[in-house]
Amino acid sequence: MTTFTTPSACPFADPERLFADLEAARQSDDPPQPETFGGARVFTDYDDIVAALHDPETFSSQPTVGTIPSPWREQFEGRVPSRGTLLGIDNPDHDRLRSSVNTFFMPRRLARSEPWIREEAHRLVDGFAEQGEADLKTAFALPLPLRVISRIVGIDPERAEWVGAALGFFMGPRDIYHPGTPDQKAAKLLDLHDHLRELMERRRINRRDDLISHIWDQRDSGAVDLTDFEMLSMFPGLMLAGHETSSNLICVALSHFLADPDLHARVQRDDASRAQALEEIFRFESAITGMKRLVTRDTHLGGVPLREGDEVFLAYAAGSRDPSRFAHPERIDVERTWESPHLGFGQGVHACLGAPLARLLLRVELGVLHERLPDLRLAVPVQELRHTVVSEGRGLVSLPLAWTPTTAPRRSSPVSTDTATPESxxxxxxxxxxxxxxxxxxxxxxxxxxxxxxxxxxxxxxxxxxxxxxxxxxxxxxxxxxxxxxxxxxxxxxxxxxxxxxxxxxxxxxxxxxxxNHFAPQPAPFSLFLAGGIGITPLLPMAAEAASAGIPWRLLYLGRSRETMAYADELQERYGANVYLWPSGERGRYDLDDVWMRLPAGGRVYACGPEELLLAIEDSARRAGRSDSVVVERFAPRAVSSLPDRPFDVELRRTGTTVRVAAGESTLDAVNRAGANVLSTCREGTCGTCEVRVLAGIPEHRDSVLGLEERLAGDTMMTCVSRCVGEKLVLDL
The missing domain is CATH 2.40.30.10 (Translation factors)
Structure with a gap:
């Protein structure tokens, strides 16, 4: 290890030396505690950062968001939530609040937004395409994300500039794009929160395809429990992070791509090349330098002793350039694979919620700019570009670009403005x-x-x-x-x-x-319908269909007492010996292993009932080697197994490769080891980035993203946490 040295007057004082300072800190026996990060100890190694991000109980996110100072704190009381972003909230509140929005930001669901995002991008380019030059930051990179995130939340995009000015209060002196004093911005922020309250009341009854309506749906379904004030707190922080980071990312990406015309040509071949190149930019120079954490108990990180109350700065930007994890980290390699996922969006429970939206938005932006602005180039030497002051965020102050002026009509298609949810x-x-x-x-x-x-x-x-x-x-x-x-x-x-x-x-x-319907019976030589209590309800029409078709079947109906077993008398009167009642109060617990001794080869079991019964029949089937013979109907998420992880096989259908997922290894790591190159962000089943289609087999869902319907269908899985109920999965990879 070498001693930390830097020609700067103070480490991290010069934003153009950020990565040199981070690398020097990595090699130092005594890394600096710069004023830039509040005196926090800087950690730069990938493994140390990941370990801290996945241990939020020890490394609290509380210092990530500062408290609002007086006199505004008193003005905001009861109107502006003091912790108006998930970034600074620890569990148990964090997971409860985030569960209200997780499913909205899944990549598959955000894809429906692509047409109108593209249309918004074209409209902005219409305003400057004829000029031949512009500062992309102010003309495009700032207004587009603001319009997009406003519409995502449920605010009229035409009010996006007002939204940006209001959110500028939280940025303090870093907001150089929206004029006004702190008091003026505070007044706008209060107005914004009042407007959000009004929208919440409207969407309580009149739902649309927006985030406010989505949270109401989650609350009404009982999937999440939160107050109106907690719901209000979800939006401003998401909007601030959603537009600031996206605007910085597109400018940083273009600054690197346009500095190398050959690289730019490779990047702009098609949407796939754009997506792949952007992923490398997220690694090479993300919009996030890192985040602070508060140590909650005496511990060690990377061999460094830490005391309760210490603050650390987890330098994501340095971790994503750790040579122990990334070959030639100082180079942009748009063909890079992701056996080690970058830290551009963080990891763990606080991984960037809007990462899927940022990926979509930036890919669309690159495509539209390439289509509309011929001969796009930097208008100044790349050495003259200046970064914003060193802080948790990173971006360019401006991005002057030039191109051949054009009046060519854009290719556009009508975009539906009807965002109402389907009627019941x-x-x-x-x-x-x-x-x-x-x-x-x-x-x-x-x-x-x-x-x-x-x-x-x-x-x-x-x-x-x-x-x-x-x-x-x-x-x-x-x-x-x-x-x-x-x-x-x-x-x-x-x-x-x-x-x-x-x-x-x-x-x-x-x-x-x-x-x-995710429980429809399939052709089989024999069907056993296994009911527990009120789980008899879906099995009634299934038994009637089997009886009418002449298919061999039996119904095993478990309950506590004959008097509480709905439809028991009707069933026995109608089907006689085909119905086997087992009231446990009289006969004791039924031995489910007996099912497999009696079930004919090729037979299937359809089970519905309390979770205890469903877990028991699944475990019994696993012991008997008959996991593929069981179909269950749940009306609550499957409980996460407390059993040790078991090894299983995964077939990658597109390549024909079969890989073994070891106990303790994630499906994600196993398939990426085989070259699947599945992207990921959180690695804890909360963001939806690593979702993959399941072609065969039954996934054991352990995520907090998929809704009940999707879990029951079993058509997709989150590969970072979920596993296999049986012995093998076939994935669309």
Missing amino acids: VPVVVSGRREVVPSVVELTLTADGGGLPAWRPGAHIDLELPGGLVRQYSLTGDPSEHEYRVAVLREDAGRGGSRAVHDGVAVGDRLRIRGPR
């Missing part, structure tokens, strides 16, 4: 009966028009009074022009069953969504 179907409660004590059956008929057709195994979303939305299996006859659902009263539940039992009567008008 109105129904009338035409019947209600008590099947057994604590189980009520509702009959629903169309309130005008008809009801969609369905197959056994289907379920609907029922919109209940008070805004709750719950999923219930259809339990009637698909040939009838009505739906039937049965609801077990669960006083300790989330309120949906109580709303049905206490608040729904014959004649009430409700709304439904669906039906959807």
Whole structure:
């Protein structure tokens, strides 16, 4: 190790020497504690940074966001949340709040935004294409992300400049693009929060395709519990990070690409080459220098002793250039693969929520600029470009560009402005009966028009009074022009069953969504229907279909007592010996291993019931080597297994390669070791970046991104955390 030296008067004082200073710190026995990062000890090695990011209990994110000073703190009380961004919030609140937005920012779902993002980009270029030169920062890189993130949240994009000026309050002296005193910006910030409150009230009833509506959907479904004020706190921080980092990234990327015309030509071949090159820029010079963390207990990091109360600065920019992880880290290599993921968006629970949006936005920006501005080039020597002051963020002050002036018409296509969510179907409660004590059956008929057709195994979303939305299996006859659902009263539940039992009567008008079906029976020589309690409901029409078709089947119905087992008498009267009742209060616990001794070869088991039963039948099937014979229906996310990870195989369908995923190894690392090159960000199942299509096999979902429907379908998985229920998965790689 060498002693830290730098020609600068103070380490990290010169933004043009940032990477030289970081490298010097890496090689130093005694790294500096620069004033730039508040005296925090700087960590530059990749493995140390990753270890800290995945240990948020020891390395708190509390110092990431400073407190609002007086007199504005008093002015904002009760109107502007003091911790208005997820970056500075620790668990348990962090995961609860982030779960309300995770699913909205998945790459697959954001793809629907690409047409209108492209249209917004073209409109901005229309304003300066004829000039032949412009500062891209102010003409394009700042306004476009602001318009995009405003629309994403639910604010009219035409108010984007006002939004940017309001958010400029949080940036302090770094905001050189929006004029005004701190008091003037504080007033705009208060107005912005009031506007967001108004939008929240509108979207409470009138949902659209925006983030505010999405969080209401999550709250109404019972998937997340948060207050209105907590919900308000989600938006300003996301908007600030979403536009500032994106504007910096596109300028930094173009500064490097345009400095090398051959590189620029390679980058701009197509969308795939643009996406690949951007990933290397995120590594080489991201918009994030790093983040501070507070040490919560005595510990060591990279062999360095740390005391409770110490602050550390995790230099993501240095970690992404660690030569122990990246070959020739000082070079831009647009063909680089990602066995070691870069740290451009961080990692862990605080990995950048908007990373998928940034990837999409920057790819679109590069494509539009390439299409619209012929002979695009730097208007000044690259050496004259200046970076913003050294801080947690990094960007260029300006990016002067030149091109051949053009009036060529842009290629555009109409973009729908209808962002309303699909409407649900109105129904009338035409019947209600008590099947057994604590189980009520509702009959629903169309309130005008008809009801969609369905197959056994289907379920609907029922919109209940008070805004709750719950999923219930259809339990009637698909040939009838009505739906039937049965609801077990669960006083300790989330309120949906109580709303049905206490608040729904014959004649009430409700709304439904669906039906959807991830539980439809497939052809098999024999089917065993395994029900636990109210899990009998989807199996009723499945048994009726099998009986009508003459397919061999049996129903094993488990319950606590005969009196509480809904439809038990009707089933035995109709099907006789095909129905086997097992009330555990009389007969004890059923041995599920017995299922596999009796199930014929090729037979399938369809199970629905409490999570304890579903986990038990899955574990029993695994022990018997019959995991592929079980199909389960869940109405809550599968519990994360507490068992040790088991090895399994993954077939990469496109290459025909099969790789072994070892116990303790992630699917992501295994497939990338085989050359799959799957991108990732958080590596904790919270961002959706590493999602891959599942072609065969049953994934064991351990993420917090996929919704219930997607988990039940099993068509995709998050490779960073999720594994395999059986012995093998086939992935679309």
